[in-house]
Amino acid sequence: MSYARAGLQRVGPQNSGAPTIFTYGTTDALTTVDGAGYFNDAADVLQVGDWILVSSSSTYGIQIVNANSRDLTASPPVEGVVDVTNALAAGTIDSD
Secondary structure, three states: OOOOHHHEEEEOOOOOOOOOEEEEEEOOOHHHHOOOOOOHHHOOOOOOOOEEEEEEOOEEEEEEEEEEOOEOOOOOOEOOOEEEOOOEEEOOOOOO
């Protein structure tokens, strides 16, 4: 499967200069979601430093946007490639 815009939701207002937190629900594996270019269609809303809390079937992870080359000031505008960090797995250990 591939990125689905409907799965990406901003949590609270977008802060200028501060990271924004997003949630993203998908059936894709975390290893697929953390591939360069997966979030290209969200280049207009994602900024470097934003956090994405990913829910992928029964696996959960935290990713941070580490690159977004979108440039609307260029002539012609550059679409942009979004890259995120490898997912930090969350909620996978339950010792009780």
